[in-house]
Amino acid sequence: MRAPRALTALIAAVFLALLPNTAYAQPDYPDPQPVTGQQIIHDPTVIRLKSGGYVAYSTGGVIGARLSKDREHWADSGNAFAEPPSWWYEYNDTGDPWAPDISYRAGRYWLYYAVSSWGTNHSAIGVATSPSGLPGTWKDHGKVFSSERTDTWNAIDPALIRADGRLWMSFGSYWTGIRMVELNPRTGKAVAGTTVHHLATRPDAPYAVEGPYIVKHGRYYYLFASYDACCAGVNSTYKIKVGRSTSVTGPYADSTGKPMLEGGGDLLLEGHGRYVGTGGESVFQDHGQDWLAYHYYDAEDEGTPKLGLNRLSWKKNGWPIVL
Template sequence: MALLPHAAQAADTYPDPRPVTGQRIIHDPTVIRLNSGGYAAYSTGGVIGARLSKDGRQWDDAGNAFAEPPSWWYEYNDTGDPWAPDISYRAGRYWLYYAVSSWGTNHSAIGVATSPSGLPGTWTDQGKVFTSETTDTWNAIDPALVEADGRLWMSFGSYWSGIRLIELDRRTGKPSAPDATVRHLATRPDLPYAVEGPYIVRHGRHYYLFASYDACCAGVNSTYRIKVGRSTTITGPYVDSTGTPMLEGGGDLLLEGHGRYVGTGGQSVFRDRGQDWLAYHYYDAQDEGTPKLGLNRLVWTKNGWPRVS
């Protein structure tokens, strides 16, 4: 039985994504406005697939972040296939976090690369950040960075027990100790705990946790949808607008499939000239379920909750 959407964002009111042209095919996008001008988007596919845009509307294929996979990636899958990158800018350089894993296992790793420009072909891999094994109750994929009160944090997680959070060393971008505390932010009461792809944003006095729920990667049969909760502290607890904790299955529905735009998820948030934008992929029901780039502005209600616009 499907959960009812938040009344203020009923399915028939979901806005379509911003019209984009050029290379629209993408999966798990992370987008940033570059200091040099224009935009870069990285994604699952290729050796971290890259797209560039001058205006945020026309997107051009820009190859891959790397010319070839770093050798250690093959410890986690036979093809050196990276997933779900996250780009950010800090301490005078760009940081690109990503995951390597195989479908259906939590023998997984999160790695990081750095670049002076954020452009494809300029990245230097810095190796592993965090790993998980089949004995762990979490899955080290889908990384996303957030700064809070001068400290650096990484949310991550997929299925298993849901969304997790660890603190990173600001200088290295990696955990300061191998036994860093792994905190729990969100899960579901039912197997297979289908919540993943976290992204945390600060707005006002709250931190907002966005996550993708249900099933991706099945074309027009995908059921991905984006939910959100908030907390006054980075470590939680995160709750929805009814007060239900995200550790107990809570979360306000922000965006789900509508019309041709099926399985909306794999989201991230980026800021552009004072405006927050939601980037995600959807499966185009009018193009055989091809995954494509979705961009919508995020607006904030008087009560401090995000809505897509």
């Protein structure tokens, strides 16, 4: 009976391999592309500059900066700001910013970021602009949106998207998960009285989903988010999940139809081998190709957080895949 059973198992394995969107498929995650130079980074946001080359900003320092000419070799380039704006100290004693997001519109670069106290939702998102996007050229414009301990959301991890002629910012961490507000495109700040839309959460406390990033592909908006625990080195369990919606404000669901407000989300990338706790993601375009930027904790280097870059492709059914 062993041969028939082995043949049956082989046929089943082949069949399941042909069903990449089912919960039964076991993906083989790709390693990040090789990078050299200054690899240490956390919560990266990357953009190709109009002047040529690339800049990456991240958590650490006064928004740490990295520059690259070829997307492979990265150099430490100091910080976005020479010193923290004074209002940051309302949210922590060190003026420490987190999880920036860089974009380009209306002839200038926009840098959004969060300031907060660890473990609380006494938090705020701020914005700065620059004509070049380079470190040392940013002018801060203060608060965009904030949260307090009485709120059920946490104003950190901002990410912008334009949709149907309007400007939106997704954000959030724990405190019931991912939210979204509309921004005034002229000021870059929250529209007065804006609705706080709810995009994703988990059924049980502590609702460990954060770091949203939304992109448009075809007729869908895709919400990428980081799930589980970051910031614990080799003990981190961060992973990236994704859902989609025909409306930027949701509802978002995974490929099985499970709403992201009920814990749904297709697993896009998780730790494998030395690459532990993949998350803190963002998406950028380079010559028409989508790229996923994220950090991982290097199990072969004492859990040091490093830059992960992978091509982001799209299957015929519209769902993203990491290459």
